[in-house]
Amino acid sequence: MNESWDEIGQLFKNARSIVILSHVRPDGDAYGSSLGLAWTLRALGKEVLVCNEDGMARSYRFLPGSEEVVSTPKTAPQGCDIVIAVDTSTQERLGPTFALWNRKVDINLDHHASNTCYGTWNLIDPLAPASALVCYKLLQALGWTCPKEAASCFYVGLLTDTNAFRFCPLSPDVFRMAAELVEQGADPLSLSEGAYRNYSIGQFHLLREILAQTVFAWENRVAYYRLTPALLKQTGAENTEVENFLTYLQKVSTVQVAFMLEELEPNLTRVSLRSRAPIDVCQIAQRFGGGGHPRASGIRARIPMAEMEKLLLEEIRQVLQ
Amino acid sequence: MNESWDEIGQLFKNARSIVILSHVRPDGDAYGSSLGLAWTLRALGKEVLVCNEDGMARSYRFLPGSEEVVSTPKTAPQGCDIVIAVDTSTQERLGPTFALWNRKVDINLDHHASNTCYGTWNLIDPLAPASALVCYKLLQALGWTCPKEAASCFYVGLLTDTNAFRFCPLSPDVFRMAAELVEQGADPLSLSEGAYRNYSIGQFHLLREILAQTVFAWENRVAYYRLTPALLKQTGAENTEVENFLTYLQKVSTVQVAFMLEELEPNLTRVSLRSRAPIDVCQIAQRFGGGGHPRASGIRARIPMAEMEKLLLEEIRQVLQ
Incomplete structure (x- = not known):
């Protein structure tokens, strides 16, 4: 200041x-x-x-x-x-x-x-x-x-x-x-x-799909989903509010880290990460060239989505309490 | 006072x-x-x-x-x-x-x-x-x-x-x-x-199921779901927090009334109703012997669930804006 x-x-x-x-x-x-x-x-x-x-x-x-x-x-x-x-x-x-x-x-x-x-x-x-x-x-x-x-x-x-x-x-x-x-x-x-209270019907359909496809890992301490252009097209939702859906995954009491993987291009992946105190997802994001807040960070990297998923799960496992 | x-x-x-x-x-x-x-x-x-x-x-x-x-x-x-x-x-x-x-x-x-x-x-x-x-x-x-x-x-x-x-x-x-x-x-x-952030995994599974089964009516101005003992058993959730799931239905911008029907017994149905201002669901609830707040009310009536669903949809249609 x-x-x-x-x-x-x-x-x-x-x-x-x-x-x-x-x-x-x-x-x-x-x-x-x-x-x-x-x-x-x-x-x-x-x-x-x-x-x-x-x-x-x-x-x-x-x-x-x-x-x-x-x-x-x-x-x-x-x-x-x-x-x-x-x-x-x-x-x-x-x-x-x-x-x-x-x-x-x-x-x-x-x-x-x-x-x-x-x-x-x-x-x-x-x-x-x-x-x-x-x-x-x-x-x-x-x-x-x-x-x-x-x-x-x-x-x-x-x-x-x-x-x-x-x-x-x-x-x-x-x-x-x-x-x-x-x-x-x-x-x-x-x-x-x-x-x-501003969801379009398309967003509601997207939410349903995302929750249906949510994956839990590491004894339910991690939850995540994958977002593809096909899923957006299928439900008719815009992609602007999608990352707020992470809040639904964070509702589960055991979940310490929630993330979404978005396939922007076959070799370009965007990630949004959220965590519960004291886990610092900014540190994880920084390892992939991303950044943000300790409890909410993002990554955009030239790594295919499936590979990014594996790498992230391993990084997260190491910081879990 | x-x-x-x-x-x-x-x-x-x-x-x-x-x-x-x-x-x-x-x-x-x-x-x-x-x-x-x-x-x-x-x-x-x-x-x-x-x-x-x-x-x-x-x-x-x-x-x-x-x-x-x-x-x-x-x-x-x-x-x-x-x-x-x-x-x-x-x-x-x-x-x-x-x-x-x-x-x-x-x-x-x-x-x-x-x-x-x-x-x-x-x-x-x-x-x-x-x-x-x-x-x-x-x-x-x-x-x-x-x-x-x-x-x-x-x-x-x-x-x-x-x-x-x-x-x-x-x-x-x-x-x-x-x-x-x-x-x-x-x-x-x-x-x-x-x-x-207190959901059990069972509650999360119940939420997924409920969203998947949510029905929209009257040009998406009404949304509702049915809760049965079988659904609770299938997901392993307790029934105490179930009515909060109505808040997810209320997120859709067009939804003016959201409700859930719970089959307590084959001839006994519990209803939770929520609305967006200025719609008064307490008045609707009172017609079935229920009550509550204008935006959040409940009913418990000796009416089978399927019949209650029809009756309610008709009552709601009449108060929609």
Whole structure:
């Protein structure tokens, strides 16, 4: 954290046009932080463009302002004064299209401990359970008003990144900030319905199939499934929310590590790993060139899916308690 | 609410031995409220017995003090000064064994709007999202200390009865009380793992089967499944947590009503109904002699399962939006 509130406040004061970016395969916190910040800055009279490599996913269209999210344009918007990145640990994760801008990120707001501080200003709080709270603290520090729509967006970022206030350490302050967001107009009922009751029928069919095909290993301490393009096609689901299905495998009390293997190409495999404390799947991911959080990490490697499955099972066996 | 804090405080002051009861088929709020209150009263030097018709369910054994929960004895414990009921809308729902005591409930603590006020003292707060918060407010009103273990139990009651802070209206105060409980020692990480990562392998197999057999009706606005003794036997699951599987059906964005049919006997069917606002399933349940909350209700009727299915589908069709 190298912030100096006065200088950052001045930076915003002088800016007229602002672009907000977030990571590829965006989640509730990427969208929630981006849009919450956009509502706040627009209320201050700024012109704001929210972009993402993957545009706006169907499942988060309930967020206020989501209709204005655009796919990252191939060139930087004319007259853009500040580029802000939210919830994104490396510049690369902003996507290949932003790379074409050949532009440095001015303000980098994040809660990932692995953030590489690629911005001119880096506001990184690894103790915050969501980037939405890093944004909200920025508002408070600069004395900005939080519009109702911004409170709703930040609430969704907090809600989804904490798995509905579960499976992560939460301080009393986190709940107090949730209380403030509700006070400022976030509606926990409708926002949670939007975030958690949003499956298409195709996704439900995919879930059924995935659970039916789930494999247990090492005395039920590991559970995993394989995702192939054929399975996606068969069920008619999009592949954007698939990794959340790991939470179903983690419900089993004996499961310490859950993972999914996704066959992107015959020789290219993506892996999502989740674990129960104290098992650190980030260390496992790093052995294959991946990374992330200790309890949630990912890999993308030029290894065929079946081989990756064997290698991973062996790596995991060695760290099981 | 007919409380008078002074008189209730006096009642507790004079009591040496206290029994706490909760409803049959107990959930996280029934156990959490009972045990939270027990820890608090024991810290005040009282002798406390926590009983439940169904004893202690496997899935809540992570609650501190759960090992002391007993099945309701056939006669009232000797020397019992006060009987408290928590989270229980009618005296009948305390179970048939308590009925043998032939004893009135002294203090009735609950958050169900349908509570029949069967106690001598009735502390009913229909705006509280969990009975655990009604108990916690009692502690505050009487100036009692909340031990760490009590805070943990109350937190679990709040967490589980609000579906992890989802799908129900929540005021800022609810989050502030969550903050206080965390401050007093409740650990959101380990408690949420206890409450939501507690499936046995048998339960996971049952979930797979139930999702595979789920039926959609009325243009995917209704989803339901049938539970038979054979299915339970086949998967090796207990039947205590089965109705939570309805939350999976409710994830589909088009689903307005989800229900399960359970064949208790060839001519006896139990139904659990869940709905999305504004659909009131309590009204539907009442037509079959059942009841509950507007969004979560139940029926137990002498109607064969197949016939109940037809009748319900027709009733639901009429209230769909």
